[in-house]
Amino acid sequence: MQKIILLLLGLAMGANALCPGAEKPCTGHGSCQPNDKCLCYRNWQGIDCSERKCPQVTAWADVIENGVAGHARDAHYYAECAGKGVCDRNTGQCECFPGFEGKGCTRMQCPNNCNGHGTCEYLDEINTSYDGWDAHKIQICSCDPGFEGYDCSRKKCRTGDDPMTSGSTAETHRIDLSSSSAGNFALSFTDWRGETWTTWVFDFATVTDLAIKEALEALPNQAIPSVTVTESSTDVFDITYDLVHNTGTQTLIQIVTTQCNAEGCQPRIDTALDGTPAITRSTSSDMEAAVCSNRGTCNFNSGICECEAGYYGESCSDQTIIM
Numbered sequence: 001m002q003k004i005i006l007l008l009l010g011l012a013m014g015a016n017a018l019c020p021g022a023e024k025p026c027t028g029h030g031s032c033q034p035n036d037k038c039l040c041y042r043n044w045q046g047i048d049c050s051e052r053k054c055p056q057v058t059a060w061a062d063v064i065e066n067g068v069a070g071h072a073r074d075a076h077y078y079a080e081c082a083g084k085g086v087c088d089r090n091t092g093q094c095e096c097f098p099g100f101e102g103k104g105c106t107r108m109q110c111p112n113n114c115n116g117h118g119t120c121e122y123l124d125e126i127n128t129s130y131d132g133w134d135a136h137k138i139q140i141c142s143c144d145p146g147f148e149g150y151d152c153s154r155k156k157c158r159t160g161d162d163p164m165t166s167g168s169t170a171e172t173h174r175i176d177l178s179s180s181s182a183g184n185f186a187l188s189f190t191d192w193r194g195e196t197w198t199t200w201v202f203d204f205a206t207v208t209d210l211a212i213k214e215a216l217e218a219l220p221n222q223a224i225p226s227v228t229v230t231e232s233s234t235d236v237f238d239i240t241y242d243l244v245h246n247t248g249t250q251t252l253i254q255i256v257t258t259q260c261n262a263e264g265c266q267p268r269i270d271t272a273l274d275g276t277p278a279i280t281r282s283t284s285s286d287m288e289a290a291v292c293s294n295r296g297t298c299n300f301n302s303g304i305c306e307c308e309a310g311y312y313g314e315s316c317s318d319q320t321i322i323m
Helices: 002-016 111-116 209-217
Strands: 030-033 037-040 056-058 078-080 085-088 093-096 118-122 139-143 172-176 184-190 196-198 227-233 236-241 254-256 278-283 296-299 304-307
Touching (some): 111 139, 209 227, 209 236
Antiparallel strands (some): 085 093, 172 278, 184 196, 227 236
16 A cells, blocks of 8 residues: 555656756746646746746837737837837846846947936926827936036037127016015026026015126126116116126026025025016017137037137137237
């Protein structure tokens, strides 16, 4: 009787061992089914369940199977490694082709990682209204102020007015506070580098044209070195940029009115400005804001204008005297 039992056990063990596997049936990653076939556990595959599966994400390129019963589906269906990488069956991780990265090679790399002078952002972060299939797959560089280029590798050069053109009208922005009666506000300005600066806070009850002028000229990095501010009518202020430092079309100045009175708020606005303040471009400039004033070449490595003969200055906007 004992011999019969041992024989039956041996037969059972032999039957289990018929499923493929290196050290144990189905390599320990599946169950041995009738007809000596392995039923692999989740994320494992192969005849012996020894191969890992890699992530499946929205495919970069796909073929739509139209006209086949039960197979019609949308474009960009799920694909292993998004079709832009090779699965390492030992680790279950995708080895992405150049230019792609992330789990399942789901996103496009930013060129040269933006050279440390920008942030790598998705399309729907750059353009919040975009909702295409690749909105959260393609990435582009959003450069820091003072840098530009597809990979943020180029330094910006100073802009200025071409000294050989006839423009002489400076730009004027008008701040209309006539609908307000109380509250605090600040002003923000974006300079030629793309950097946005915010003034200290004004109290509507005491603000003057001189106070606005001093605050704007106090912005860092000579964002507005010189400006003229006049109160053209009650609670309406005209801000006129000079003809040397802020030439051409300027980014429209903004009024900051959002209340923020917690510790650390900058600017700290205890009481939001009431009414509906408005800012308009009351006078447009006929001057240029051209890189190196069209009279030099920008050295993108240094961010310094290399002026043509007969011109000089930070933006090549000055002429030498011809005798």
